[in-house]
Amino acid sequence: MKSDDIYVLRDLGKFQSVTEVLHDRGLTCRYRILDSQILVANRYISRTLKVPLASKIFYYQKLRIVEGIPKSIEKDYILYDKVKGIEQEDLSAKSFYAILKERFGYTTQRSQEEILIVNASPEEQKLLNCQDKELLMIKGTTYLGDTDPFEYFEIVSISDFYRFRSVTEHDGV
């Protein structure tokens, strides 16, 4: 399969994880964990997750490899109190959301995301095996319910890996 054919179409009318979208398209996906640690929330994370400064946060970073080609680098931040023991899980074996559901019973209900184009760092170019100067970035916060944020993530990907579609209808007053 050509690299151009490997992409995720995020349909905003559907609530699906990236792994689910790839699976529906019959594309193989695996992960390489780059980092995993318990750290303390800095000001940005504490504001984003609405937790006290210096709260313990579970953080991990992984490389998503689709059809054998590195496509995105994903970072995740969750309040450690909500996922105690997660550091013992093999995060490369299955999707993070599958682990959250199976081990802790969490299912996210909503996600607010922002898409940007950013300059690629040399490290990102090396991990993604590309010479592109620009990459796509998606920053987002997921929620279990209506109010408090559950998880903050940042995805940096090859620029043509994600496409987006939305359909809206007005009441026509």
Place this chain on the structure above:
Amino acid sequence: MMEYDALYVQLMNSIKEKMLRGEYQIGDKLDSERVMAQQYGINRLTVRKALKMLEEQGFVKAQRGSGTYVVRLPQGPTQLDQSSQSAVSLSMLIRQSGYRSFRRVISFHKLPAEGTLTRKFPGCRQVFEMVRLSFVNEEPYAVQKTYIPAEPFWDAERYDFAEGSLYEYLDLHGRSPQKIESYLKIAFPPREYARLLKLSSDRKVFLFEYLGYDRQQTLVEYTLSYYLPEYTSFRYQVEKPRQVHM
């Protein structure tokens, strides 16, 4: 007994509704406090409160000595019923401050509907093609190429699309878009648009494809927009449909 929102809330919702409908675009200047107070027959302090709240919510930005400008559009209405999932829209955000903005029409002409345009506008022999260049802080940040069918919008050549909004023009004909389908990806812009945007040939932009359908589900607007990344980002929300319990 019916309950009414406070006046400033009603005004805020009215302004947001205009943004949703495309009557206000990113970079557009809102009417002054004095004009809005007169127009709606309300106290100027009420208008000021509504604008302040909109600014706190990130939709507008007040520029001292200049006015209040739209900087972000609200997301489209979420429609839920028992059978369909939420429909949410991509909302564009201008990333840099200082929002003096204007638009220039680069070209406007009528041409035969051929190739892709025949498929997009079936039964249509001619379309109007309009290319506009948008500026923020005197710098170009977006190019938009728009097609509308020529037959229903026969008087488009007489309308000033640099000052007036396309939505307003379509609404005058009772054909404003009621259903909007949009696509977003990252791409290289056409060479002539890269030049207009003062972009080097190796730089990518946001490519936003917009299809607006009227009440009869007829395509009335097809627009390809190319946005510079240093000025724009896009936001959206995805949500699991809520279970309705009978």
